Amino acid sequence: MSTMADHGGGAGGPELCSVSVVSCLLLACGYVGSLYVWRSQLPRDHPTVIKRRFTSVLIVSMLSPLWLWTWRQYTGFKTGPSLLMLMGVHLDGIIAAACLPLLLTMVLFFGPLIQLVMDYPWDLFEGMKTFLAHFHHVIELLKFRQGTVVGIFLSAVFQFSYTAVFGVYTAFIFIRTGHVIGPVLCHSFCNYMGFPAIGAALDHPRKVTIFFFYLLGVILFFLLLFPMTDPTFYGSLAICHLTKPDTSTSVCT
Structure with missing residues (x-):
C-alpha cells in the first residue's frame, strides 16, 4: 500500500x-x-x-x-486517506490505539508505580501528585531568579534530552499505530507522573525491591515495544504502511 x-x-x-x-x-x-x-x-x-x-x-x-x-x-x-485520517483522527482500531500504547508506557513506569503503591497504598491518586517533576524553562527560571545560571542550564539540558527522547517515542507510536490518541494519552500519563523520582528511590527503605521493578519495567518495555505496537492491531491506516516509496517516483524516505 x-x-x-x-x-x-x-x-x-x-x-x-x-x-x-x-x-x-x-x-x-x-x-x-x-x-x-x-x-x-x-x-x-x-x-x-x-x-x-x-x-x-x-x-x-x-x-x-x-x-x-x-x-x-x-x-x-x-x-x-483523508487528511484527518493521516493525522490519526479516525475510528478504525481506536480501542487498541487507546489502550495498548498507554499500557506499554505504564510498563516502562513499572518501578515508579510500585514505589507509589508502597508509599501511598490507600490513596494512589494523591501519591501521584507528589511525584510530579516538571522542569521550568530557562527564560522563566532566570526571570524569577530560581537557582543559579549553571543549575538552570543543566536543568534545561536534562529537560531537552528527556523531552527529545519522549518525542521520538510518541512519534514512533504514531507511525506504528496511525492514531493520535495513543501519543496523547501517553503524553498525558508521562506529564502526570513526571520523571521517575530516582533520588527518593535511593533513600527508600525497600530500595532493592523498587529497583528490581525499575529494571523489570525497562526490560519488559523493550521486549514489548514492537509486539504491542504491531500495526496489524490498529486497522489498515498505520502510517508505516503508507510510506513505502513508489519505485517510479523519487520521494523522501
Whole structure:
C-alpha cells in the first residue's frame, strides 16, 4: 500500500524533502512560539498564564490541518486517506490505539508505580501528585531568579534530552499505530507522573525491591515495544504502511 508515494506536478526529490522538513519545523516552532505571545510578569504556572497558553495552543492545533493541506497542495502529494485520517483522527482500531500504547508506557513506569503503591497504598491518586517533576524553562527560571545560571542550564539540558527522547517515542507510536490518541494519552500519563523520582528511590527503605521493578519495567518495555505496537492491531491506516516509496517516483524516505 503506497498511497503516499505518488505526487503530481509539485515539489519532488530533494526539494520535496526540504519543504517537508521545513514545514514540520515551522509548525513546531509555531506551536512553541504561541506560548510566548502573551506579555506577562506572572510565572508560567499561574492560572491566568495557563489559560492564555491553552488558548494559544488550541488555535495552533486547529490551524494545523490547514497547514498540512497547504503542504499537500504545494508538493502535489496524492493521498488516499483523508487528511484527518493521516493525522490519526479516525475510528478504525481506536480501542487498541487507546489502550495498548498507554499500557506499554505504564510498563516502562513499572518501578515508579510500585514505589507509589508502597508509599501511598490507600490513596494512589494523591501519591501521584507528589511525584510530579516538571522542569521550568530557562527564560522563566532566570526571570524569577530560581537557582543559579549553571543549575538552570543543566536543568534545561536534562529537560531537552528527556523531552527529545519522549518525542521520538510518541512519534514512533504514531507511525506504528496511525492514531493520535495513543501519543496523547501517553503524553498525558508521562506529564502526570513526571520523571521517575530516582533520588527518593535511593533513600527508600525497600530500595532493592523498587529497583528490581525499575529494571523489570525497562526490560519488559523493550521486549514489548514492537509486539504491542504491531500495526496489524490498529486497522489498515498505520502510517508505516503508507510510506513505502513508489519505485517510479523519487520521494523522501
